[in-house]
Amino acid sequence: MYTKKISKLDLACGSNKQKGFLGVDIVKTKDVDVVHDLTVYPWPFKDNSVDEIFASHVLEHIPNWWECFKELARIVKVGGKIEVWLPGDGGASQLGYRDHINTINHQRSLINTHQHSF
Numbered sequence: 001m002y003t004k005k006i007s008k009l010d011l012a013c014g015s016n017k018q019k020g021f022l023g024v025d026i027v028k029t030k031d032v033d034v035v036h037d038l039t040v041y042p043w044p045f046k047d048n049s050v051d052e053i054f055a056s057h058v059l060e061h062i063p064n065w066w067e068c069f070k071e072l073a074r075i076v077k078v079g080g081k082i083e084v085w086l087p088g089d090g091g092a093s094q095l096g097y098r099d100h101i102n103t104i105n106h107q108r109s110l111i112n113t114h115q116h117s118f
Helices: 063-074
Strands: 008-011 021-027 050-056 077-086 108-112
Touching: 021 063, 050 063
Parallel strands: 008 021, 008 050, 050 077
Antiparallel strands: 077 108
């Protein structure tokens, strides 16, 4: 369990972590602060512990993406922000890569945790 205070989390950041975020990925790079496989649940973060989560082009790689949404909802603080980016609906990259195993229809989703429950 990651016990340090977290304000912002960048999931599957690779070598392109957002400035001011804690980077999470399955492989250690210069930008990865926490090495974790996002298909292993629960994630190593406390409930209601993160103000903001950024996940760019992650969910299309996860076999059970709904479990990811449940984990996002579990670790984000009430009133926090979850920003998810996906390949555009119908775009060449949506299923153009062999490791893209999901298609999810909206290119960008902002989820207000006051209005949504998982």
